[in-house]
Amino acid sequence: xxxxxxxxxxxxxxxxxxxxxxxxRYTDETxxxxxxxxxxxATVTVGADGREWHARTWAVHGHHYALVEVDGLEPGSRREYxxxxxxxxxxxxxxxxxxxxxxxxxxxxxxxxxxxxxxxxVSHDAYGNRRHGVDAMRxxxxxxxxxxGLRPDLIxxxxxxxxxxxxxxxxxxxxAERRSLSEPPGKELTDFEEYAHLYRLAWSDDANRWLLSTVxxxxxxxxxxxxxxxxxxxxxxxxxEQTSWWHGRIVAGLASYWVYQHLGNLSPAERAEDELWxxxxxxxxxxxxxxxxxxxxxxDRVDREPSTYRFSxxxxxxxxxxxxxxxxxxxxxxxxxxxxxxxxEWEWVDAQLQGGFRQLxxxxxxxxxxxxxxxxxxxxxxAISQGAWGGAAAWVGEQLRQTVDLEHWGAWQxxxxxxxxxxTEVADGERGDAPETVTVLSGDVHYSYVxxxxxxxxxxxxxxxCSPVRNPLPIVMRWFxxxxxxxxxxxxxxxxxxxxxxxxxxFEWRTTKGPWFDNxxxxxxxxxxxxxxxxxxxxxxGRAPEDPVLEEVARVLVGPRGAPGDVExxxxxxxxxxxxxxxxxxxxxxxxxxxxxxxxVRRG
Numbered sequence: 001x002x003x004x005x006x007x008x009x010x011x012x013x014x015x016x017x018x019x020x021x022x023x024x025r026y027t028d029e030t031x032x033x034x035x036x037x038x039x040x041x042a043t044v045t046v047g048a049d050g051r052e053w054h055a056r057t058w059a060v061h062g063h064h065y066a067l068v069e070v071d072g073l074e075p076g077s078r079r080e081y082x083x084x085x086x087x088x089x090x091x092x093x094x095x096x097x098x099x100x101x102x103x104x105x106x107x108x109x110x111x112x113x114x115x116x117x118x119x120x121x122v123s124h125d126a127y128g129n130r131r132h133g134v135d136a137m138r139x140x141x142x143x144x145x146x147x148x149g150l151r152p153d154l155i156x157x158x159x160x161x162x163x164x165x166x167x168x169x170x171x172x173x174x175x176a177e178r179r180s181l182s183e184p185p186g187k188e189l190t191d192f193e194e195y196a197h198l199y200r201l202a203w204s205d206d207a208n209r210w211l212l213s214t215v216x217x218x219x220x221x222x223x224x225x226x227x228x229x230x231x232x233x234x235x236x237x238x239x240x241e242q243t244s245w246w247h248g249r250i251v252a253g254l255a256s257y258w259v260y261q262h263l264g265n266l267s268p269a270e271r272a273e274d275e276l277w278x279x280x281x282x283x284x285x286x287x288x289x290x291x292x293x294x295x296x297x298x299x300d301r302v303d304r305e306p307s308t309y310r311f312s313x314x315x316x317x318x319x320x321x322x323x324x325x326x327x328x329x330x331x332x333x334x335x336x337x338x339x340x341x342x343x344x345e346w347e348w349v350d351a352q353l354q355g356g357f358r359q360l361x362x363x364x365x366x367x368x369x370x371x372x373x374x375x376x377x378x379x380x381x382x383a384i385s386q387g388a389w390g391g392a393a394a395w396v397g398e399q400l401r402q403t404v405d406l407e408h409w410g411a412w413q414x415x416x417x418x419x420x421x422x423x424t425e426v427a428d429g430e431r432g433d434a435p436e437t438v439t440v441l442s443g444d445v446h447y448s449y450v451x452x453x454x455x456x457x458x459x460x461x462x463x464x465x466c467s468p469v470r471n472p473l474p475i476v477m478r479w480f481x482x483x484x485x486x487x488x489x490x491x492x493x494x495x496x497x498x499x500x501x502x503x504x505x506x507f508e509w510r511t512t513k514g515p516w517f518d519n520x521x522x523x524x525x526x527x528x529x530x531x532x533x534x535x536x537x538x539x540x541x542g543r544a545p546e547d548p549v550l551e552e553v554a555r556v557l558v559g560p561r562g563a564p565g566d567v568e569x570x571x572x573x574x575x576x577x578x579x580x581x582x583x584x585x586x587x588x589x590x591x592x593x594x595x596x597x598x599x600x601v602r603r604g
Contacts, residue, residue, distance in 0.1 A: 016093060017042065017085035020200050021209075024102065025067070025264025027216040029075040032102045034068045035264050037196075038085055041288040046070055048081040048102060058280050058289040060259060061192040067263060069271075076106030091213070097206075098145050100213040105153065110526040111317040112151075114140065114215070117158040117222065117365060117443020118468035121202040122168050124546040134548045135470040136521040139538025141211035143550035150550075152523060153317070155215050156324070158443040159222025159365030160471070161261065162198045164189040164253060166224065171198055185245045188227070192292075195256035219261040220311065220324050222365035222444055226253040232407045233385070234333040235398050247300075254299035254329065265313050265324075275309075306330050307344040319358040320526050325349055327364050327409075335386060340366075340415035353422045355432030359439065359526055367442040368409045368419055369451045369463035369509050376502075378410035383500035408444070413502060420506050427459035434459045436530055436560040441466070446473035448522070448535055449514030450556055453507050462558055463509070464533055466522035478517055518553050530559035 021036035034046050038057055044066040046053045053071070057064040070081075080099040083091035092100065116136065122128040124138060144150045165188045167175070172187050174197050181187055189195055203209060223230040227249065231237060240246040258276065271277045276291065276298060283289040302309045311326040325341060332342040341349060353360065362368075370378070385397035401407055409416045423438045425431050437460045446468045453461035498504075518537040525532045533556045538548030 016090060017088065018083065018090045018093075019063075020204060021213065022046075022083050022091055022100065023203070023212045023264065024100070024214060024216050026218070026267055027102065027104060028267065029105050029107060030071065030073050031268055032070045032073065032104065032216070033264055033268075034070060034081070034083070034102075036066050036068070036083060037200075038064045038066065040064060042066075042086045044068055045084040045087070046081055047084060048079045056283075056288065058283070058291055060255070060290075060295055061196075061292050063192075063196050064288070065259060069268060070102060071268070073102070073104045075104055076109070078103040098210060098214075100210065103151075103153075105317070108318045109153075111153055111320050111322075112523065112525045113154045113156055113322075114152040114521055114523050115156040115158060115363070115441055116466040116469040116521045118160040118224075118446060118471045119157075119202070120163055120166075120168065120471045121171075121198070122470075124205065126545045129540060129545045132470055133472045133519040134538035134540055134545075135208075136519045136537050137211065137469050138205070138207045138546075139548040139550045140521050140536060141207040142548065144211065145207075150523075152215055155211070155217045156322075156363060156441070157217065157219045158363060158441065158466075159220060160224040160443070160468075161219060161221070162195075162202050163224045163471075164195065164198060164249070165227045167198075168201070170201055184243060185249070188245075188249070189252065190245055190248050192252045192256055195252050195260075199256065199260045218265050218313075218315070218324065220265075220326060220363065220365055221257055221261065221328055223328060225257060226250060226328075229402050229405065229407060230328055231331045231333060232402055233398060234335060236402060237333055250303045251296050251299045254302055255295045258295065258298070262311055270313070302329065306332075306342055310345055310348060312341075312345060312349055314352045316357075317526075320361065321352070321354070321357045321359070322361045322363060323349065323352045325362065325364040327366050338382075338386075338412065338414065340409060340412035341418075346415070346418060350418070350422055353426055353431065355426050355429060355434050357435050359437060359531060360426060360435045361439050361441060361524075362419075362423070363441045364409075365442060366408045366444050367463060367465050368416070368440045369453070370408055370410055370445075371449075371451075371511055371515075372509065375408075375410035375505070378406045378408060379413055379416075379502040380500055381406045382411045382413060383502050388500040417503070417506070423461050424458075424506065427455070427461050429458065436460070437462055437558050439464060439531060439558065441524070443467035446471065447478070447515040447517050448520050448554070449511050449516070450533070451509050451511045453509045455507070458561075460558065460561055461507075461509075464522070464524075464556075465514075466520050466535060468519055469521055470519050472519060473517055482515070513554060513556055516553060520553060530557060532557050 017039050019037040019039050023035045025033040025035050036044055038044065041064055042057050044055050044057065046068045053068050055066040055068040057066045078101055080101050082089055119137060120132050122132050124135060167187045172181065175181060175187065175194060189198060203212060229236055266274060276295065279291065279294060280289060306329055311329055313324050315322045326345065327340050330342050330345040332339040339346065381397050381401050384393045385401055387394045401411065409419065427434055427438050439462045442465050444467055445465060448466050451463040455461065520535040520537050522533055522535045534552055535554040536550050537553050539551050540548045543549065
């Protein structure tokens with residue numbers, strides 16, 4: 001696979017009846033969903049092993065989509081498939097494209113899952129790599145072409161799949177053809193048409209398009225899928241609502257998210273209950289169903305009344321449960337009931353957090369356990385923003401929250417404490433047989449690390465972060481992250497939080513591995529020894545810029561308590577809150593000393 005850049009690749013697709021996809025979405029033991037965007041009203045067919053499954057397209061604002069439900073498959077089977085549009089073969093597009101396969105799960109099989117967050121859509125030439133680093137997802141895809149043993153059962157994308165507010169040059173060129181960039185919101189998106197093009201830029205480069213056609217995917221949004229700091233506070237939302245363009249943006253953002261991301265998260269049973277999918281499934285007319293107005297009304301309602309729809313979802317893989325939590329659209333912004341996950345949605349999430357599984361994974365775009373100093377700073381800022389030091393300080397706290405993104409779980413203390421309680425109860429066996437670990441997977445912060453709660457009994461509680469896939473943190477922000485991770489901010493943050501009477505966290509935790517700043521895609525594997533997590537980056541040294549090789553940056557084994565493993569709660573005096581220290585790209589541990597900070601922040 002070769003490619004000269006995102007824009008050029010899209011031009012090359014102009015004559016195809018497929019605009020985007022195919023994408024392999026929800027897959028279980030006997031079924032799979034294949035999503036596709038087509039150039040026109042059509043019947044889409046998925047063919048495999050002499051069988052065919054069909055779906056009629058439906059329309060949204062002049063774009064055409066189909067989700068083909070492939071059923072009646074054998075558990076643990078694997079088959080190559082092709083896609084036909086109106087009877088003509090449309091995928092694979094070229095003879096040198098590797099085959100796309102549908103691989104169903106075998107009963108009681110373990111889980112191998114790739115995961116990460118924050119990926120910008122720029123070209124893979126020297127310019128794109130210099131500005132944004134090598135795309136870790138592309139490196140993984142190209143490596144998988146050469147070694148099918150790398151194939152995961154699922155790829156989980158934890159937010160910022162697209163950037164609607166920080167757009168690339170190709171996206172800006174498309175916007176400029178439709179409206180003036182000098183008028184609000186300038187280079188940011190306004191409507192569904194622009195979102196459709198943004199997704200096309202994100203997922204149509206050759207390697208990643210193939211990857212998403214052959215590996216099942218699940219997704220949840222974060223702020224940049226809509227706008228930086230999305231739903232940070234009621235004040236933030238009211239400020240947005242005063243603009244001339246925000247209503248169109250949020251409607252288009254949520255509507256396109258349902259089409260491009262959320263629909264494919266749903267199981268066949270969940271689709272059958274979904275209010276929008278029921279309309280699609282029930283349509284049997286001669287004309288293509290146009291869902292534009294219905295979907296816009298839905299998106300407008302969900303923004304105004306988040307409790308009317310749930311974007312969070314759960315997947316069970318044998319003795320492993322994965323709970324994916326919406327920490328953006330589901331928020332309650334009422335200052336008197338402020339919650340990262342609103343009451344109704346939290347009741348659902350809380351009910352999924354149960355024992356009886358060997359592993360419990362909780363995926364949320366925003367890290368739950370930040371470096372402890374930063375956690376305290378966010379808790380302090382929330383309190384003063386809520387008026388703990390009076391009106392003037394509340395204004396300062398709100399500006400600080402939005403300027404430096406103090407809006408993770410630590411900045412929503414009610415929700416932080418609720419998840420801490422639930423995780424502890426699961427780990428202590430109060431919600432059924434305790435799992436080996438309760439592991440929270442997150443992204444967003446543009447550096448990767450592993451942290452663990454200090455416990456002397458019960459299951460281990462671990463936070464793992466993989467961010468970014470392709471969008472490296474600026475050097476100045478790396479310094480800030482290192483300061484927070486090395487514990488310099490811990491005494492200040494703790495004192496500040498206590499000064500406004502923020503309750504202490506119910507436990508202590510420490511960063512045990514990291515931080516590191518490479519563009520990364522992580523792979524989690526559930527095996528006999530526990531959870532093995534690896535972080536991988538792409539390297540083009542001595543190679544063409546579009547042809548990276550995959551390198552392992554870090555490897556961590558999270559085994560049962562008392563078993564050998566790389567993640568162990570650090571003892572006093574072993575390097576403060578950072579524990580083992582940062583990791584170099586070559587995979588060697590470096591001592592956690594101040595002298596290492598300069599080289600650390602320059603990596604990645």
